[in-house]
Amino acid sequence: MAPNSTDGGRVTLREVADVAGVHPGTASRALNAQTRALVNEETAERVLRAADELGYRPNPIARGLKTNRSYTVGVLIPDLMNPLFPPIVRGIQDRLEEAGYTPLIANTENDPERERIDFERLRARQVDGFITATARRDEDLLIQVAAIGTPVVLVNRRLDQALLPAVVGDDRAGVRLAIEHLADLGHRRIAYLAGPQQVSTGYLRYEGFLEAMRDRGLESDPELIRFGDAFTEAEGMRLCSELLDGGAVPTAIAAGNDLVALGCYDVFEERGIRCPDEISVVGFNDMPFAGRFDPPLTTIRIPHYEIGARAAELLIELQGDTEAPPPQIQLPPELVVRSSTAPPATA
Amino acid sequence: MAPNSTDGGRVTLREVADVAGVHPGTASRALNAQTRALVNEETAERVLRAADELGYRPNPIARGLKTNRSYTVGVLIPDLMNPLFPPIVRGIQDRLEEAGYTPLIANTENDPERERIDFERLRARQVDGFITATARRDEDLLIQVAAIGTPVVLVNRRLDQALLPAVVGDDRAGVRLAIEHLADLGHRRIAYLAGPQQVSTGYLRYEGFLEAMRDRGLESDPELIRFGDAFTEAEGMRLCSELLDGGAVPTAIAAGNDLVALGCYDVFEERGIRCPDEISVVGFNDMPFAGRFDPPLTTIRIPHYEIGARAAELLIELQGDTEAPPPQIQLPPELVVRSSTAPPATA
Numbered sequence: 001m002a003p004n005s006t007d008g009g010r011v012t013l014r015e016v017a018d019v020a021g022v023h024p025g026t027a028s029r030a031l032n033a034q035t036r037a038l039v040n041e042e043t044a045e046r047v048l049r050a051a052d053e054l055g056y057r058p059n060p061i062a063r064g065l066k067t068n069r070s071y072t073v074g075v076l077i078p079d080l081m082n083p084l085f086p087p088i089v090r091g092i093q094d095r096l097e098e099a100g101y102t103p104l105i106a107n108t109e110n111d112p113e114r115e116r117i118d119f120e121r122l123r124a125r126q127v128d129g130f131i132t133a134t135a136r137r138d139e140d141l142l143i144q145v146a147a148i149g150t151p152v153v154l155v156n157r158r159l160d161q162a163l164l165p166a167v168v169g170d171d172r173a174g175v176r177l178a179i180e181h182l183a184d185l186g187h188r189r190i191a192y193l194a195g196p197q198q199v200s201t202g203y204l205r206y207e208g209f210l211e212a213m214r215d216r217g218l219e220s221d222p223e224l225i226r227f228g229d230a231f232t233e234a235e236g237m238r239l240c241s242e243l244l245d246g247g248a249v250p251t252a253i254a255a256g257n258d259l260v261a262l263g264c265y266d267v268f269e270e271r272g273i274r275c276p277d278e279i280s281v282v283g284f285n286d287m288p289f290a291g292r293f294d295p296p297l298t299t300i301r302i303p304h305y306e307i308g309a310r311a312a313e314l315l316i317e318l319q320g321d322t323e324a325p326p327p328q329i330q331l332p333p334e335l336v337v338r339s340s341t342a343p344p345a346t347a
Numbered sequence: 348m349a350p351n352s353t354d355g356g357r358v359t360l361r362e363v364a365d366v367a368g369v370h371p372g373t374a375s376r377a378l379n380a381q382t383r384a385l386v387n388e389e390t391a392e393r394v395l396r397a398a399d400e401l402g403y404r405p406n407p408i409a410r411g412l413k414t415n416r417s418y419t420v421g422v423l424i425p426d427l428m429n430p431l432f433p434p435i436v437r438g439i440q441d442r443l444e445e446a447g448y449t450p451l452i453a454n455t456e457n458d459p460e461r462e463r464i465d466f467e468r469l470r471a472r473q474v475d476g477f478i479t480a481t482a483r484r485d486e487d488l489l490i491q492v493a494a495i496g497t498p499v500v501l502v503n504r505r506l507d508q509a510l511l512p513a514v515v516g517d518d519r520a521g522v523r524l525a526i527e528h529l530a531d532l533g534h535r536r537i538a539y540l541a542g543p544q545q546v547s548t549g550y551l552r553y554e555g556f557l558e559a560m561r562d563r564g565l566e567s568d569p570e571l572i573r574f575g576d577a578f579t580e581a582e583g584m585r586l587c588s589e590l591l592d593g594g595a596v597p598t599a600i601a602a603g604n605d606l607v608a609l610g611c612y613d614v615f616e617e618r619g620i621r622c623p624d625e626i627s628v629v630g631f632n633d634m635p636f637a638g639r640f641d642p643p644l645t646t647i648r649i650p651h652y653e654i655g656a657r658a659a660e661l662l663i664e665l666q667g668d669t670e671a672p673p674p675q676i677q678l679p680p681e682l683v684v685r686s687s688t689a690p691p692a693t694a
Contacts, residue, residue: 072468080433083635089427093454097461102468105452107440114444121419121449125472262639288430292609294641 011056019050031056032149073315074122075103076132078110082231082259083287084304085133088155091308092131099316101128108134110230112141119145129315131155131308135166136198151318155311156304157200158328165318165326167311169302171201174333175208176215178254178282178300181335183216185343187252187280191224193239193264195231195256202231205256205284223248231256236263244271251279251344258283258290258299261340265293276342286336296338303331358403366397378403379496420662421469422450423479425457429578429606430634431651432480435502438655439478446663448475455481457577459488466492476662478502478655482513483545498665502658503651504547505675512665512673514658516649518548521680522555523562525601525629525647528682530563533690534599534627538571540586540611542578542603549578552603552631570595578603583610591618598626598691605630605637605646608687612640623689633683643685650678 017027022043030039030047039047050056073096077085093103104127106118115134119141122130129151135142137160146152146164158166182190192209195202206227213220223246228235236255240263243250255261261283268275275281275295283290283299290297310329364374369390377386377394386394397403420443424432440450451474453465462481466488469477476498482489484507493499493511505513529537539556542549553574560567570593575582583602587610590597602608608630615622622628622642630637630646637644657676 070472072472080427080436081635083430086427086430086433089454093456102453102465104469104472105454106449107436107452109440118449122451125417125419125451265639288428289636289639292612292636292641293639294643296641 011054013056016047016051016054016056019054020047022047027051069128070126071100072102072104072125072127073312074119074125074127074130074132075105076115076118076122076130076134077105077107078134080105080107083289084156084257084285084302087288087304088133088308088311091305091310092155092312093308095309095312095316099312101316103131110134112136116141123150129153129318131311131315133157135159135200137200137203138198151315153311153315153318155307159200162326162328165314165328167307167314167329167331168200169304169307170330170333171204172208172211173330174284174300174302175205175254176212177333177335178284179209179212179216179218181298181337181341182252182254182280182282183218185252185280185341187344188218189221189224189248189250189252189344190218191226191243191250191253192220193236193243193253193255193260194225194227195260196229197227202228202256209254221248224250228256228260231259233259233263233266236260237266238263240264240267244273252341253279253281255281255283258285258287258297261297261299262293276340278345280341280344282341290336291338293340295340298338298341299336301334301336307331358401360403363394363398363401363403366401367394369394374398416475417473418447419449419451419472419474420659421466421472421474421477421479422452423462423465423469423477423481424452424454425481427452427454430636431503431604431632431649434635434651435480435655435658438652438657439502439659440655442656442659442663446659448663450478457481459483463488470497476500476665478658478662480504482506482547484547484550485545498662500658500662500665502654506547509673509675512661512675514654514661514676514678515547516651516654516680517677518551519555519558520677521631521647521649522552522601523559524680524682525631526556526559526563526565528645528684528688529599529601529627529629530565532599532627532688535565536568536571536595536597536599536691537565538573538590538595538597538600539567540583540590540600540602540607541572541574542607543576544574549575549603556601568595571597575603575607578606580606580610580613583607584613585610587611587614591620599688600626600628602628602630605632605634605644608644608646609640623687625692627688627691629688637683638685640687642687645685645688646683648681648683654678 014024017024027047030044036044096103108115131153133156135154135157142152152164154164154166158168194206197203226239226243228239261281264281283297286299286301290299361371364371374394377391383391443450455462478500480503482501482504489499499511501511501513505515541553544550573586573590575586608628611628630644633646633648637646
């Protein structure tokens with residue numbers, strides 16, 4: 001009776017349709033207040049009764065892109081000045097435009113209030129869906145947006161609970177590559193300069209650091225771990241200064257991202273510390289021009305263009321009455337060894 | 348009778364209103380087909396007759412931001428991957444949001460067809476105006492958009508004729524700073540790797556190069572001048588390779604922008620040429636991270652954030668029935684000397 005029943009016992013739209021004896025498309029229209037008038041009144045009542053009996057809760061993204069389309073998609077970016085986002089936007093745009101959609105890009109400046117306003121304004125402009133890189137781990141706003149019928153795909157960052165489809169880099173695996181590289185070089189006193197913990201990219205990389213250290217039998221010295229408020233060069237400078245002013249001295253620093261690594265470079269220059277001779281640094285993202293820095297930055301390459309492209313594909317595919325759990329796509333990272341890492345001086 | 352008459356004998360809306368004996372606001376509504384119905388029929392006829400007699404041609408931007416507002420502004424960027432644009436976008440956004448407007452950003456990929464589609468879609472979304480960095484020197488599309496009543500402000504690039512308001516860096520003055528710097532160091536054989544000539548930034552910088560060379564009594568050797576199809580690192584590599592494969596050898600290269608300069612760095616690395624010891628390089632823009640390159644790039648700083656901010660202010664100010672000629676604002680450049688320039692080896 002329920003060929004599409006998903007794990008976890010979630011009731012699907014197809015099950016509701018089967019019980020009501022109607023086509024799933026009819027059930028969908030009956031369940032959506034905006035389209036209910038399109039369905040015979042008696043049929044609509046039968047569907048609603050079936051949904052009620054089965055305990056059906058509509059999957060917010062199940063409705064997919066509306067049929068009455070504007071052919072625009074809202075794209076929310078937390079910080080266009082962070083060089084990792086332009087390639088993501090480019091990937092999103094290329095795929096959307098292949099499918100005839102135009103992205104409308106908003107830059108939320110990592111400000112929840114701006115983000116709320118941008119969502120509202122883009123919804124008022126009747127975008128067919130959203131791709132957003134702004135997610136905080138426990139964010140309700142996105143769920144609400146999806147719940148009122150506009151599909152939402154997360155990109156780069158995801159929620160703690162897999163309530164919305166997401167395309168991200170594998171943050172844990174990426175940090176593992178960084179730590180294993182440093183450990184292979186002989187480093188044992190490895191510092192971690194973490195990004196903000198309320199976003200998945202900050203949290204999962206920190207988790208990945210702890211796991212990778214443990215798995216290599218290395219101690220994570222709390223004095224060598226610092227948490228930043230943002231993934232910026234300025235925060236990198238602040239964290240690196242604090243770290244070096246503390247008593248504990250690392251032979252290597254794993255930075256939350258490449259901009260944080262650049263902040264370390266700034267502090268090294270101020271203090272006359274040679275990289276990698278005295279302290280190795282590994283970044284995260286392989287942002288544009290990371291290979292141009294002095295020294296060229298060893299880092300973890302995340303396929304940002306591809307992440308953007310897959311997110312756009314996912315949004316386009318989210319059409320009709322798919323009832324599958326929201327896909328969580330993680331793309332694999334890659335270690336890029338350049339000249340900011342070397343064996344520790346003491347080794 | 349015509350206190351607001353502008354130079355060049357252009358007939359103003361105020362003059363039309365005076366002749367028709369109506370308020371300028373009434374004249375404006377009567378002249379706009381979309382709002383004519385708001386005006387008494389006889390009055391409208393009187394205004395149209397006056398406009399006809401005086402030879403009035405509506406200033407496309409004169410209508411300013413519509414009163415029936417969506418509080419969104421379309422922002423068109425030719426290439427988000429070019430690092431000079433995020434600061435411009437940021438400047439635009441900050442000022443627009445202060446005034447309660449949300450920018451909707453589109454990336455046209457320097458493709459006129461994409462640009463046309465983006466304009467259409469954003470117009471369909473009823474944006475209150477446009478700020479665009481996509482202008483080609485002789486572009487009709489922008490004039491057409493403005494003519495149908497949506498205000499347009501150009502940013503970073505402008506038209507040959509000052510038909511639309513524009514906020515740009517002073518390209519000529521910028522290149523002059525670069526050439527004077529090289530000449531002061533003792534360079535006489537100065538190559539120029541120009542950007543595309545169909546956009547003002549490519550054309551005016553090239554013009555500025557010729558003027559500055561002439562004013563310093565230096566010869567512009569045609570063999571030392573190359574024209575690129577785009578302001579990209581790949582084009583910089585191509586042009587620099589062509590230049591060095593030609594017979595003439597420069598002691599310094601002025602690059603159309605910083606990405607073109609990076610293309611020179613790539614060729615130098617391939618060929619084992621030391622910069623600045625053998626050839627000096629000066630860029631243009633002072634894009635983010637230009638000081639991080641190896642060697643840190645001497646370049647011309649253009650105040651991109653400020654350019655974006657002023658463009659947004661201009662759009663917001665374009666309200667009511669201003670009849671002034673479209674302002675052409677040029678912000679001053681600044682020479683930033685780093686380590687990619689030095690006296691010529693032979694000096």
